[in-house]
Amino acid sequence: MARGFQQHDPERDGTLEVEEVHPNFVEVFFVPPHHSLRSSGLDPAQAKAHRAKLLDINGQDRFLTIYPIGTFGDKPDFLKPKYAQVERITLADKHIVVPTTPKGVLNILENLPSAFTKDFAYGLGLAKPYRFIIDAVETLSDCTEIVISGKEETGPASNEKLFFISNKDFELARREMNSIDNLAQSAARAVKGTAAHNILAERLGVAKLDPKVGRHPYRKLFTTVAQGKTELSEEDQNAVIGALTNHAADIAEVQPEKLAKLRSDIELVTLEALIRRYEAMLGETLVEDRWQDFFNENPFILNMAFGYPVIKVRDQASVGGRKLSGDGEKITDFLVKNSLTNNTAIFEIKTPQTAILNKTPFREGVYTPSSDLSGSINQALDQKYQFQSHIAQIKHNSRISDLESYAVHCCLVIGKTPEGDDRKKSFELFRRNSKDVEIVTFDELHEKLKQLGAFLRAAEGGAAA
Known part of the structure; x- marks a missing residue:
């Protein structure tokens, strides 16, 4: 909006x-x-x-x-x-x-x-x-x-530079594109869920799963693409399936390292595609909802903002209502918890374009935080207060017992690292003294993703050597 x-x-x-x-x-x-x-x-x-x-x-x-x-x-x-x-x-x-x-x-x-x-x-x-x-x-x-x-049929005008689109056809195109986006997201979720299951299943020695491709032709295509596969003809598909069915046990026994290498390649290619998508989004001016959707699809990126393992409890959680999914005046973008201690944390997601510091210095070489930054911090602190005040009722009504509010951690993802030594100094002085809200910039998360990719490539190179 x-x-x-x-x-x-x-x-x-x-x-x-x-x-x-x-x-x-x-x-x-x-x-x-x-x-x-x-x-x-x-x-x-x-x-x-x-x-x-x-x-x-x-x-x-x-x-x-x-x-x-x-x-x-x-x-x-x-x-x-x-x-x-x-x-x-x-x-x-x-x-x-x-x-x-x-x-x-x-x-x-x-x-x-x-x-x-x-x-x-x-x-x-x-x-x-x-x-x-x-x-x-x-x-x-x-x-x-x-x-x-609403009065003209779809098509170019006879002697003018006009192209008419009927209201009906425009709405049809809009809905079709929305449907395609939904099918693509559904396919991506299916492949991600299956990939996570299969990695753990292999460690436990249980059967792996294939992604649910669905019935819609687009969904089938997106699932294939999301797996990094080239579309094969039906004849080729039958040939590959037959070969793997007949020789799967032999391949696993004789060449297990190649199967491990294949899995590593898939993980690295998937991460590199994610980094490219992140870079493209950084180059655009997107609303907060788009970034919230992106982090919702890739929650592990938020994990990198902390030094301990976290798992998502809910996105758009109502921290001031009767239960997490209910109505409440205070809505946080993400509610996560420490997977070992169950202690909770609140994430607020802004945009890379959100100003962090004011444009003019308060004193020579000293810049103050912008109203967007200070307001976002207060927003997160208020959500923390509301959540701690309602935690017992939320746990009871949401039927979630493994959720604690010992020391609710707040994390704010906002803006980009300021340019210039004085502005960088002012930003670091401010956020290092923000003890109750951890402030992370979008470009810092991008750099962490690139470092993870470099680590995986180095590990792969070492294994190959």
């Missing part, structure tokens, strides 16, 4: 300007923030001269046209069209109350369909999971404007 009107910081996000073209028709412009202009080599003093159109809002003809542009000063598409060919996306046949203020524009953006980016600071247009609709239009036509309409 887009940030509310009061949550936009003009210095960080830029501002909006609304101009009336004629009654019941306005144009909306994006005035970039000074830091973005500096990053792009433009003069911040000329900010308004560099403004770019974001929207046409026409109440009389009942349409809203979006101009997707890049809004990040360090990107090559800054203030330019975001897509290679498509320059505008129009929502037709809409009952619109035309806004006259930036706050009114934000209300319009809040009510855009769910497939759209709603925060102007990130550049409007289709959200990344639905970018494939844009790609398809650009592949199938030379149209520069997409019109989503």
